[in-house]
Amino acid sequence: MIELNAQNFEQEVKNETSMPVLVDFWSEKCEKCMALMPEVEELEKKYEGKVKFGKIDAQKDRRFCWSLKVMSLPTFQLYKNGEKVEEITQDVTIDKIEEMINKNL
Amino acid sequence: MPDLYDCLIIGAGPAGLSAGIYAGRARLNTLVFEKKQIGGQASLTWGLENYPGSVEDPTGPKITARMREQAEAFGAIMKHEEVKSVDLSGKIKKVITNKGTYEGKTVILAPGASHIRLGIPGEEEFTGKGVSYCATCDADFFTDLDVIVIGGGDSGLQEGLYLTKYCNSVTIVEMLPELRASKILQERAANNPKVKIITHTAVEKIEGQDLVEKVILKNMETGERTEMPVQGVFVFAGMKPDTDLFKGLVDMDQKGYIKVDEYMRTNVPGVFAAGDCRIKWLRQVVTAAADGAQAAVAAEQYISENFAE
Numbered sequence: 001m002i003e004l005n006a007q008n009f010e011q012e013v014k015n016e017t018s019m020p021v022l023v024d025f026w027s028e029k030c031e032k033c034m035a036l037m038p039e040v041e042e043l044e045k046k047y048e049g050k051v052k053f054g055k056i057d058a059q060k061d062r063r064f065c066w067s068l069k070v071m072s073l074p075t076f077q078l079y080k081n082g083e084k085v086e087e088i089t090q091d092v093t094i095d096k097i098e099e100m101i102n103k104n105l
Numbered sequence: 106m107p108d109l110y111d112c113l114i115i116g117a118g119p120a121g122l123s124a125g126i127y128a129g130r131a132r133l134n135t136l137v138f139e140k141k142q143i144g145g146q147a148s149l150t151w152g153l154e155n156y157p158g159s160v161e162d163p164t165g166p167k168i169t170a171r172m173r174e175q176a177e178a179f180g181a182i183m184k185h186e187e188v189k190s191v192d193l194s195g196k197i198k199k200v201i202t203n204k205g206t207y208e209g210k211t212v213i214l215a216p217g218a219s220h221i222r223l224g225i226p227g228e229e230e231f232t233g234k235g236v237s238y239c240a241t242c243d244a245d246f247f248t249d250l251d252v253i254v255i256g257g258g259d260s261g262l263q264e265g266l267y268l269t270k271y272c273n274s275v276t277i278v279e280m281l282p283e284l285r286a287s288k289i290l291q292e293r294a295a296n297n298p299k300v301k302i303i304t305h306t307a308v309e310k311i312e313g314q315d316l317v318e319k320v321i322l323k324n325m326e327t328g329e330r331t332e333m334p335v336q337g338v339f340v341f342a343g344m345k346p347d348t349d350l351f352k353g354l355v356d357m358d359q360k361g362y363i364k365v366d367e368y369m370r371t372n373v374p375g376v377f378a379a380g381d382c383r384i385k386w387l388r389q390v391v392t393a394a395a396d397g398a399q400a401a402v403a404a405e406q407y408i409s410e411n412f413a414e
Contacts, residue, residue, distance in 0.1 A: 030242040035142035072233035089233030
């Protein structure tokens with residue numbers, strides 16, 4: 001998964017037109033996020049070449065998360081042609097993430 | 106992997122992990138299923154000071170991680186899988202997850218409980234946009250901001266006090282005339298300059314543009330309404346058992362809490378329940394752990410009586 005931040009978000013997410021981008025907002029303190037992470041990494045392998053996977057460490061980039069209207073973890077946003085098309089937050093399961101991906105492939 | 110397990114435990118909070126420890130030590134082939142994070146609600150609580158022995162640096166994530174380690178050391182296997190359905194009717198029980206079907210001689214239900222949604226206007230709309238149900242997950246976002254905590258019980262005060270490490274101010278709102286939290290937490294809240302307590306008051310509405318900007322409070326006595334600017338709303342008011350999957354399969358009360366006897370046996374032979382999901386009056390980590398131990402030992406006994414070799 002690509003480490004995303006305020007500096008590279010434009011290029012990696014906003015300017016990505018060849019495939020959808022899944023953005024995982026996480027932090028070490030978020031137990032739910034840590035439990036999901038290995039499964040999200042498995043999904044990344046499964047959708048290789050079809051979906052780009054990135055993650056933002058909310059602890060490092062709180063203000064940037066605010067600017068993306070994210071104030072809760074875990075949150076997953078899906079971008080298509082640079083636009084946010086869907087988001088899931090709080091009661092996140094790996095099935096819900098995959099469902100969101102499949103809907104937007 | 107055996108085709109038939111001795112003990113299938115649903116839920117890896119303190120009840121399920123404690124059951125895993127005892128089942129493992131009884132040399133039962135044991136699986137513990139968890140769809141979310143291992144440790145359950147306890148793993149999301151920073152201060153876990155009332156669990157006996159948790160003296161030094163007693164954080165929920167640390168203590169539950171040790172419980173997990175302990176259960177695994179005795180042979181219980183953790184499965185990060187979501188249970189989709191169960192078949193408890195026959196002598197051999199089935200647990201169907203998002204990854205496969207497992208058969209067992211006994212099942213211990215330890216799914217726990219979760220904080221309820223209040224159902225007030227704005228709550229759903231702003232979930233993740235200022236409304237939160239997990240202080241340890243989200244506190245960072247509210248650094249130097251003003252937040253309100255709904256619920257004056259132990260969870261509300263415990264999490265409210267945790268939030269003071271980050272937030273500019275924390276207002277705890279309780280609908281009843283008095284707080285219900287334990288006295289030690291009430292003392293700490295009273296002595297914390299960042300904490301303000303408002304009783305006999307309900308949060309009627311959450312408002313904002315893209316993110317939470319204010320709440321409307323209603324005084325339960327006078328009916329008077331006031332506006333309060335806040336950026337965060339943390340909800341810790343009431344719990345509900347996560348037992349929807351088992352409705353109609355084991356006896357429950359009207360709220361969905363599972364009925365058990367003192368051996369943690371449900372009305373279905375070979376099926377036990379432990380922790381916050383069952384009818385009891387004190388829902389704490391220590392009582393959940395006690396339930397898990399009793400359920401596992403009762404399961405062991407049930408197996409020796411019903412599956413003689």
